[in-house]
Structures are given as structure tokens and as C-alpha cells.
Amino acid sequence: MLDKATRLLLVEDDEDDYILTCDYLEQLSSHTFDIEWISDPKQAVEVLSKNQHDICLLDYRLGASDGLAVLKQAVENGFNGPIIMLTGQSNDAIDLAALDAGAVDYLVKSEMSSSRFARSIRYALARRDVEDERLERLKAEAENRSKDRFLAHLSHELRTPLSSILGYTELLMQSDFNEHANNELGVIYRNGKHLLSLLNDVLDLSKIAADKLELSCSDVNLDSLMADVFTLMRVSALDKGLSLRFESLQPLPLVISIDATRFRQILINIINNAIKFTEQGEIIVRAWTKAVDGREMLFFSIKDSGLGIAPEKQALIFKPFEQIADVESRSVGGAGLGLAICSELLSRMQGGISLDSAIGKGSEFTISLYPGNIEQVQRHVLKLDLAPKIQQKTAPCKVNGRVLVVDDLHDLRILVGHMISSAGAKVDYAEHGKQALDKVNKAQHQGNPYDIIFLDIHMPIMGGKEATIELRRMGFKGAIIALTAVAMKGIHSELSALGFNDVIGKPVDSSLLYQCLTNYSIATKKPVDKLAQPAQVQSCARFLLVEDDADAAQITQLLLESLGVETVVATSYEHTLEILKNDSQFDKVLLDMHLPDGSGLDLARYIKHHYHHLKRVIVSGIQPDPIQIKQLEIDQVLLKPINLALLGQLIEH
Template identity: 50%
Template sequence: MLTKSARILLVEDDEDDYIIARDYLEELNEYNFEIDWVSTPDAALEQLESNQHDICLLDYQLGAQTGLTVLEKATVMQCRVPIIMLTGQSDNVLDKAALDAGAVDFIVKSELDSPRFARAIRYAIARQEVQQERLERINVETQSRSKDRFLAHLSHELRTPLTSILGYTELLLSSEKAKPVTNELNIILNNGKHLLSLLNDVLDLSKIAAKKLELALSTFNLNSFLVDIYTLMQVSANDKGIELTLTSSTPLPEEIHCDPTRLRQILINLIHNGIKFTDHGKVSVSVKAKIEGEICVLYFYVEDTGKGIPVLEIDKIFQPFEQIEDTISRKETGSGLGLAISSELAKKLGGGITAKSIEGEGSCFTLSISCQNVKDTALSNLSLERKVIGENNTSLKPLTGRVLVVDDVADIRMLIGHIVGTFGLNVDFAENGKQAVKKAVTSIEKGTPYNAILMDIHMPEMDGKEAVVEIRKQGVEQPILALTAANMKGVKENLQTLGFDDVISKPVDKMLLHRYLATVINSNVQTKPKENDLSSIIQTTNQDKYFMLVEDDMDAAEITKLLLESMGVIVDVAHSGRACRQLLHTRPKWHKILLDVHLPDENGLVLAKYIASQGNTTEIVIISGAEIGAAEIKSSGSSRALMKPLNKQKLQDLIA
């Protein structure tokens, strides 16, 4: 039998009793115990405070004091070690007092040689193992949330200056005055785009690892899609003096339903690698379609005549941060993430990537994807002539109207304003959320509302989230588009729930921005709330309702608070059990307390019992990421439980 190791704290002021207890513990063969012996209450509390033991055996009588004093103090300092009380004789009153004080069990010393003692030890250790696993799981979840917040912050901090670098460089390149330094500006532009691609690689890999990467499926023309990629990559091939070909071995569907952005990302990465590692010869791209009922499986073969990959190294190329050549000596640049990301994206698209290579002769990468075959779509041979002419700067239709651009960074604000101005729109500016609210409301009062508002999310004084909630509360119904560098899963949905009409990623794409503005400016927008608008009714009804939100996750707390405030509820936030207890008595009555079950310093169900006992709340609602039994909810004094993530509909139902 495999023995388990366990560390026991034995609190006993009688050395003979200590020796007896130690001997009986050593007879439990399935455990290998490390025993720490202390004889005073102070020494016991000092040991318990470190939470380093798997179990504590605590004598009831410790000189002039009792073990109950130790138990009570250990509970106050949030000791996580299971404590078993040892008593000289059976006493029902004493036993109940020990359990009420926090002991997990009680044992009469005369029972140390009985099966009951062994069961009590096993139970206490098993309980500690479960508690430890729970703490580790919470720690992992906390680290994951911290990582997401860090990545969102990193994305924002890096994309903001990149927006200026790329945007102003493109503006200069379109200027007649910049012709003498066109080459230098192109170098800046290309390196800026390279830096952006490296940032995107890191963020993509993180989103994949966190299972937060979402596909944006759409129907598009496959032939034109492939020709655009071929035309783009032909420039790189010509620069190296190698041939690039694109062919198909079967007729291809004219339209497919897939994520064009991610498919383009994979193909460009594979073709780019082929060109990068080929000094002489050619790179051949071949496409084959296989129709299986309503599913179309596409195979893309990217074959080069480059240096090839050593047999022992070929399995490593799809691993993150792996590059075949040494970082110091290699000539090619890159993060070593491209193939790892492409492989994961291919899996998301219902396929995968395989590689074959002969060192010194070349390599062949095969990409397969599975996509819904568009109903009744025709099959046709690949043509290198575009069937659909894409938009270009000269084809942009002029727009008329007024747009408010809100961004705290002056360079970005002026850049976006300049771009919007080239569309024919009049532009006004605001430096933060407070200015935006004032200008949006004033424009309505003067009868000259903005046709659209472009709003950055991260700003001082009042950020974009708070501003859009306040603007909507003031009855402004004009389209508001969020400008954000955070493109993790769920961000768009959260922003739309707050009141944004749509989201535009930074750095801003000029063509995409024109398409957004053309769509929203041409739509009919009401400037006053509808009389039967549910949000307006709720806001009016709930102006004097006070909610407390107890949530340790800062982002979750912020979004939930903003949602509730958008419905007219007054919300105070506590990020821990201790903060909740301090906040509880600042109001004579709370209408509802929304209580996260996993708090850093206290179990939410235990905290709910304390809140219920104070009698100053109408309803306690437990928030959890997992199912909680009805019996647990009832015993805690709560009325119900809400599953995360919380959205506007859930909160409206809760208020109603």
C-alpha cells in the first residue's frame, strides 16, 4: 500500500499523553506522519497561523486555559487546518461547544486505540486535501484573470502608440511633401506593421490557451480571396527572385462559409515561411476541394524548394516559441509563434496542418479546413483574375454629418479626426468621458445631435464604459462606436450590453471605419427614448434601490456595477468578505446583496449566513460559476443563486 505523508500539530501539555498519542498515530500504517509537538496555547496559535499542517490534535485542558480559546482565536485568524479536540472524558456540552467553535471532530483520549480515532484522522486529512485542491483551483483561476487583465492592458498600451505610428506614417505617404523621404517612411511603416503582427501573435496564442478565441464566420468568394493572397505574397517572392504559383487540382466552390480573417492568417503564414526559407527555386500553392454532403473540405498544399527541415526537428515546429535555427545566429526574423498559432487556428476551422520535408530539398505543408458548403453554390476552376473588385481609397463614398471623436491621447484623437474628415464629415473632439457626456447632451438640447460618436474605452476622469452608460441615461440614442485594443472573447458583447452599438479595434482600419460610419449614419436613429423602453422604466422605478455587489474580480465587478447603474440602481462594491462586513452597516437597509461565493478571504455562503443574521437586507443573491445545491442556498440564508457570467437580461430579471 502506498503511504501518504501528513504533517500533524499535536497540542498537549502532558508529555505522557503526547507520547501515547504519538504511538497510536504511528500505528496508522497508511500514513507517514511528521509530528510537531507544542504545549502552550500561544505556541499552538503561532503554528496554526502559518497554515502549514494537515491536521491539528488539540487537548482541551491546557494549564489554566482551555482548547476552546485556541479554537476561537484560530477561527478569527482564518486558520485552514482541521482541528480535532482531545478530551479526558465524554461530555456532550463540551463536545457541542468544541464543534461550534470550529473543531471538525472530538475524541476521548481513551478512544485513541479505537477505529473511531483512525476514521477521524482519515476524514480530517481528506477534508484538508479537498480544501487544498479548492484553494489551488481558486489560485489558478485568479492567476488566469490576472493574466487576462495584464494582456488587455498590454494590448492597450502597445496598440495606442502603434496607432499613431502607422496612422501618421500612412498620412505622410499620401502627402506630396513626403516624396523625398518615401523610402524612409515605408521602412517605418513596414517595421510598425511587423511589430503589430508580433503583438497579435502573442495575444492570439494567449487567447487560444485561455480558450477565448472566437471565429467570425461569413460567406465570401473563394476565388477572389485566394487571388488577393496570391497578389500580396507575389511581391515578397519577386523581392527574393523566386517564383510563386497558385493552382487548383479540382474545381472549387465559388463561395464558402468560413472565417476569412483566420484562413487568410494561416495561408499567409505558410506561404511567407516558404518564401522566407527558399533562396532559389519556387513556392507552389495548390488547392483541392472535396465535397462531403453539406460539408466542403478544402486542402491547401504549400510546397517550397528551400533548405528543408531536419527529421529530428520537424515535430518541434508547431510548438510555441520554437525556431529551428539558433536565435543569435539565424538570419530570419519572427517570434516563433506563427506555425503554433496557425496549427491551433486550423483545428478551430475543423482541420489541421501537417508537414513533410527533406533536408536540402524543400518542404510541403498541408492545410485542411472543413466549412459548410454554401447551398447551391457553383463549382468553377480557379482563375487568377479577380471576380470581385475590392474597395480602395478612391472608391469611398463621401459621407455627410457630424461625428464626435473621444480619446484622451491627442495624437490618436487628431489622427482619427483627420481620417473621419477625409470622408467628408465634420468632426468635433472630446478629451475624456465627462467632456463627451456634456457635448453629447448639449448637442441634443441645441437640436444638432451628432450622427455618430467614436469613443475610446480607457480614459482618465471618466472612461468610455462609464460615459456610454451616462450618455444613454440622458436619452441620447445616436450610434456610439467603441474604439478599443482589447479584443478578447466577450469584450464586444459586454460593450454592446452597456450601450455601444459596435466595436472597432485599434489600430483603426480606414476602410472598416468608413464602412461602419456609412452604415450607422444612414440608419434612422431616434433621439428620444421610447415611452415603453424597458431601460427607461426600470431606471425611473429603481432610483432609490440600493444594491451591494461583493465580487473580488475587478473587471467583473466593474461591468456588473455599470450594468446595474444603467438600470437606475445605486450600487456599492466590496471586493472581499471583510470589506462587505464593513460596508454592511453603512446603510439601514439594502434591497439586494449580490454575493460571489468565492472570495479571497471568506466563503460566500458563510458570509451570507452572517449577513442574514444582521437583518438589514431584503434579499441575498449568491453569484457562482458552478451549480450550488438548493439546500446550501437555503441554509446560507440566501434566496437564490445566479450563474456567471451575469448579463443585462439576468440583472433586469433580478430587479423585476
């Protein structure tokens, strides 16, 4: 297959020079050229503006016209290919003028028979290829950001109605009304939970793909964690008449350092699959430790007596969206994501997963993970409380005080309020942030302030982030708990910087809700987290924030404005130039490193040359190249995530 010809536009008014140039181009063995010849300057501008050529050779003298005018107009009209200026004689002034106007090189026609001509063509095309790759990369990054925003929106839109479905079903199941509809309520609840698990799987996989899934490791009691998993899964096993056994092959560490939530997710997923695909017999979960590459690892095996999996299909089950045929034939629900997520999570836990299975002989999954340094940790043989826990129908805590629940959805407000009032607190409601401010202000003037505010993030009129900043400005000292369906990377630190004390995800987990009531209620008199207090820095400064990510821009703008900094937001390279052209009266410009239409460092270079008075601050998720920072004389570098403390230091600096 022949390589695609390079589309070359030759703008030349001398026919002899056109013929000579074509001869020289044919002698270049590295490329095949599809040459279009134009002699009229106006026509050349029209053709170049269509941006359909890979490279342009442009004569400096075009009759009575000047090739520089064609060059400048073509660049302004959007031609982004390389342009090489040709002239009859060498002239340093013309050379510099051509390069300033956008040409990539300047050649004297007498040099076209030399190697310099070939080298100039090759370099120009290579630069074009590099630029194309950069634009493709920026396009892909922009698409990923769009996908992230879409998934965050999808999460919010789906979790919000699920909160009502699951919450109200739980209330009915725990009430006296469930006597005649217990089975029906159970069906609603189980299917709602199933929808939630599918949503979590899709979001988890997308966060893994975007490298935005973060693990939160802490010391965990292994006995308690395994007992919780056993209690949960034993009910599912008994429903199918199966036996479920947990056992340790040796004494295990009592305390390990892991992300308990993710580890539970892995175990529950694999055990649940074993129960699904086993019609009779038992599921055995065994645990042990073993030294691997000089450090002690924790291992678990989950063995079932099910149908087994054919060897040629075993690799598929660890790939996203793949399901083996007998899964489909037996109508077992799922999106085919669970084991793919388990594999990725275990990889992040410095471990892995393997499978040993044969048709008719069942399957055994073996997982490993690094439990932290357990060399000096006390050990015991695993003991499980075999008595299943009965769900409490009343609140597990008793508190007093006043609580304000703020959510634009009536069902969710009432649901959360019911949970809180069952614990003994007095509950008031608001539909959006502005209404919440009015109620808090009124309560404070009456000398009967709220102790805790549960505040939804996304609401009309005024959202939770804006409301929290205003609440702290008003002097509200109580706890503010965020209710959010969006659980993206960095959300906890961002909300903490805005003034929130804690975060509860949607659907609202009643145990987390009661824990917050216990931690922050008037009965316990828990002080407000110092991290949630806005920095006591006030300023009359004016900043230009260049950030294409809408969420990051909104949060940073809110933080800066809470410190008294007037903030204007630009979303791209071109948007920044447009703003500065009309208004350059800023104290500092905060530049994101990666913009959809250019580099933050390139923009910093442009600002340095054209707006000398502006101080430039690079905002980046990774540490930029210190050599580039020094060369560009960047005033300061801020590493994401941005918080009030960092911005306070920036203002003082």
C-alpha cells in the first residue's frame, strides 16, 4: 500500500520557478507530493483559509503584491500547516519578518538544489505531525473531561431518585404498615439495591479508567470486617440452601491497614458470584498469610461447588462488560463489571486475583493484597459471630438540639428529617441555600441557632457550596454536613476547604447519618473542625483564573471570592486572550497547565511578553518542570487540590 501523498500548495507567479520547484520536490525520496499551483495572491488566501494542505511554499514576491500579506492573512484565517517563505535573494530583515508573521522557515531559491531545501521540508512536515498529535491529545483529554462531567451528572441524577426509593422502602419495612406488603416491599428494596450496585460498578470502572479512584487506607480490625461480610452473605447462601464457611488456615493479624470499604466490595462481589452460580453444595472462604518478595501478603480463596468455567472463557471474566455464556443462559443479572473492578482494585492494593476452575468441578478464586507491615501485629485464628445481626428499627443514638435539612427534593428532605427526628433532635427544613440562609439568620437573631445543617450540594437558586461560604461569613459555628451524589476524587478536601465538616453520600446511609448526629450534636458538644473554617484573609485583589474544568473553576472562584478576591474565569487559551484584550487590570493570573486549545505554559509565555505587569501563577495537578518554570520566570506554582490555606498564602505572597 502506497503512502498517502503530502498535499503541497505552491504559491508562485513565475512559471519557470514553478517547474524548477516541482523538479526539486520530485527528487525528495522521503515524500510523495500532490502539488497545487496558484499564482494569484487573493486566490492563495482563499485556498489556504480552507486549511486543506499539509504544507505551503510561498514566494515573497507575487507581482505587485507582498507574500508576507498572504502569510499573515492565511494564519489569521486559520491555516495551521507549516509555511516556508521563498525569495530570490537573502535578506535578514525579510527573514525575521517572515518568521514573526508565522512562517516556519525562509529559503533562498538558489538553495533549493541543496540538502537544506530537503531538510527544511522534512522538518516542517515533522513539526506538522507533532502538532497534529498534540491537538489529538488535547481533543482526547477534553473528551475525557466531558465524560467525567457526564458521569458526575449521571451519578447525581440516578442517585437522587434511588435515595427516595431505598429510604422510603426501608421506612415502610420498619413500620407497622409492612404486615400486608412485606414481600412486595422486599422486592422493591432488593431491586433498588441492585440498581445502585450497577451504578456503582459503572462509576467505579470509569474512575479507574480515568485514574480518579482513590484508596483510603486505615487500620481495620480483620475479625470484625470478616464477621460483617459473613453475616451479610450467609443470608443469601441460606436462601439457596447452600452452606457458607469462613476459616483461617493459620493465626491471622488482628489489625491490617487497608481500604476497608473497597476490600468489603471485593469479597462481597466474589462470594456473591459464587452463590449465584452454585445450585447445591457449599462455598468456603479461607484466609492465610505468606511471604512474597520479602514482605508478608494476605491471601483469601473463595471456593464453590458450582458448574465451573471453561478454560477458554476464564480470561474473559476479568474484562469489562464480558459475561460467559452460561451466565446469560441462566439469566443472572449484572453488567459484567464486578470482577474487572475487583482485579483493578486488588492491583492498586499491591495484590492480584487468579482463578482455578473446571467444568463440573466448581471454581476457586484466590486474591492477594498487601496488609501493611504486620510483622509485630498480634494474631489469632479467625473467629466469627455466627448469629446474624438484626437490623434495628429505631435510631441507635439519642441526641438533642436543632437540625436544619436543606434539599430541593421534598422526598429526600422528609426522609432525612425522619431519620434525624427519630434520634430525638428537632428538625427544620429549607428547599435551597438562600432559604437556608434566611432561616439560619432568623434563628441566630432569636438566640436559638441550629446545631447542625445537612446541606445538599446541587440545588436551584443557591447551591450548597455557595451557601456554606455565606454561612461561615455570617458566623455560623455549627457543623455543616454535605449531602452529595457525586463522589469524585478530591471532593472531600474541596468541601472541607469551603467550610464543610463532613460528607454523606447519596443514597443516604442511615448509619453514617446517625454517626454524624452523634459526632456533631449539641449533646456531645464536638467542636467544629478547624479545617472547615475559612481562612481569615481578606483582600481587595482581582485575579484572572484560567481553568477549563467547570467544577475546578467554580470551586476555586468560590474560595477566592470568600477571601474577598474578585475573580474572572477564562475557560481556554483563546478566551484568556479575548478577556485580556479588553481588560488587563488584574493582580495575578492563575493558569491551568492543560487547556483544550493550548498549553498553560505557552499562555504564560505570551502574557509575559504582552502584559508585563501581570503576575503569573501555574496551577497544576503535577509538579511542572522546574527548568521551564525558571525560564518563564513564573511567580508561583500551586499544586491541586486547591484549598483556602493555599489561596490565603497566594494572596499574602
